[in-house]
Amino acid sequence: MADFRLSDIDQQILDKVVEVGNSTTAHTRYYEDHEHEFPPARLEGERGFEEVFPLFGQRKPDDTPMMTFMMAVSIARGSTNGVVRGLGLAMPQGRASGLGNAALQSAGTAEQKAKWGNLFLAMSITEPGAGSDTKAISTTARLDGEEWVINGDKIFVTDGVRCDGAIVWATIDKSAGRAGIKSFLVLRDAPGFELVRKEKKLGIRASDTAAYSFRDCRIPRDHMLGDDETVPKGGGSAAYKGVMKTFNMTRPAVASGGVAKAKGALDFATAELAKEGVAVDWSKSFNQRSAVEQKLIEMEADTEAATLSVLHAAWLNDVRKPNNLESSICKAKGGEVCRTIPQAAMELLGGMSVSHDHLVEKYLRDGRISDIYEGTGQIQRLIIAREILGYSSEELT
């Protein structure tokens, strides 16, 4: 029956995650000053999360299901002072787990997976003129003998600087809409490929973000992911739908990153205001509270609601129930609180919250991306609205 209490071992794991995450903040600002450097494998004084791993062995099989619990871990971890947002993206678990690697695994042929499986691959979809509306991408691929010739510009390529190559979306038939879109592996040394620049960002500076250009960029014919060079009739594309489906898996995780920054800012504000003698008295009714108490309660309630929406979407996945709609719900909520809560925390803390003496301003900057990448809050609302209204993506745009 519905329950929201953690087992002792899970509580221990979360406590340990927070302890390790808070053990040093010495390097937390490293990437603010070293934005264009590759991160060292480990910074001095940094404790690794491998300390937590042995505890996982003590979990019982009938405890909180794994993905649900991992979302709780992700939120706890990301809320700590020492965890640098974006570092996980920059140094994924193992070299070959960039965002493009996921695409290779879901859409590549066995041969392609074997050949490129060890490369670190970025994902390159967004263009200067097309972001959320992916079917509007204008980068083209034209077959010329045994080579594809790619032309266009790509931006916002996560890991685009340090990757070995990228999975690039391009259309082989613009008139076919999304059905004409195919994925291509472009290696960094391909002729006609250029890394134009590395973007400077508001936050998540440990993660590099690149802009690419393709000028008659030539790649071998077998570098198209999968081996289907045809354009399906009627607009539907299995490959495109496959990519959209993987978003259901990743959205709760991305949402958890936003919730984590909300929680971090809230925890910081709660602790610091307590030092100043301002704390919530939970036994008081609404109209007996100070404005600051009420604001703290609203912040915590919003953060909790977002957390529960993430756990719910993950839990559905754990028990093998569809979670398309719920993934979008949690992404919308995670995107909401990553903005509102750090903003509110700074408001409550006042002027000194902007100082680099403290991390709360960084929570605002690092959290903000969560309502943008992997589908903006508006895209999530489009998905939710289409689902509840029974409209197709053509009917409700």
Added chain:
Amino acid sequence: MITFELSEEQTMIRDSLQAFAAEVLAPGARAIDEAGEMPEGVIKQGWDFGLIAASIPEEYGGGGGERSCITNAVALEALGGGCASQAVAIMAPGQFVNALIDFGTEEQKAEHLPRYAGSAPVADAVAIQESQFGFAAEAQRTTATRKGNGWVLNGEKRLIPLGDRAGHFLVLAREDGGDGLPAVGAFIVPRDAAGLTVSAESGSQGLKPVPQAKIALNAVELPGSARLGGDTGIDAARLVSQARIGAAAVAVGLCRQATDFAIPYAKERVAFGEPIGKKQSIAFMLADMHIECETMRWMVWKAASLLEHNDPGALKASVLAQDYVRRKAIKVADDALQIFGGHGFIRDLPLEMWLRNARTLTVLDGPVSV
């Protein structure tokens, strides 16, 4: 262990109550609200489910089922999804019973619980609200003063659900010498107690057809045995939290109902050549309404779950859930009305009723509990 799974029994209860809400409560809601009177028949029909008797221990003639705050939250949401007023009229006595089960002495349980064993409706009422603006449960003006082995109660209570017929009032009062929630006690006051005056209420914006009464306690002398929980007393934080979450659960049902009512209208209503549901301004409102129906439910469930296990975090979770539902439920009900425009303002449709009920459920402590 974190799980969102309901038990088989809870799922059955939810499904049968949702069907009852859709087939019986919802169709009658508008007319009952307009008339301002609660038909006895619908209370009887609701009681046929045996919801209140189910969790009364067998030794007092009940079903001996688990006293489950989650089950109650699920039931209240399901009933609230048909009609909040009828849900309250059916379930309000459960608030009295829940308090007796949780805090009553053996003698108190033996005296009061057996009359709830059957399926015939019984009415007793919990009296929390007082007449002053800015009322706070922890700052009761009603006082209970020790006198010998007994107590003397003075004060006034308002908006008491089923107060017109209640045989007993469980009156919350500040016990002498104390401060805040720990000093709030509950006293079982029989309707015929000397010094107790029951009178009709003035009517209210929401939950309009729910029979209500106000009481005045003028030096009402009670024996020591009238204090709920005897020498131990009650955990007022828990009692008040259960009431707040009870109201919140009904509000979640109401929001789901309003959202589900607005969706087909948005697909039907054409403006500027297309259904308004195809415009993002309306579609995104509906998306947000759906999002908040979901998240409100999990907030309510978490609070109910912690209350059920008497978890140390229960008070906090209840405050958070109450706050969340207070802000979001009124927005959902209000946006549903907005989608209907002028039609939402006309009393033919239930939108304006839902807005009134949503406001009512989110400013009262109660009138039901989980």
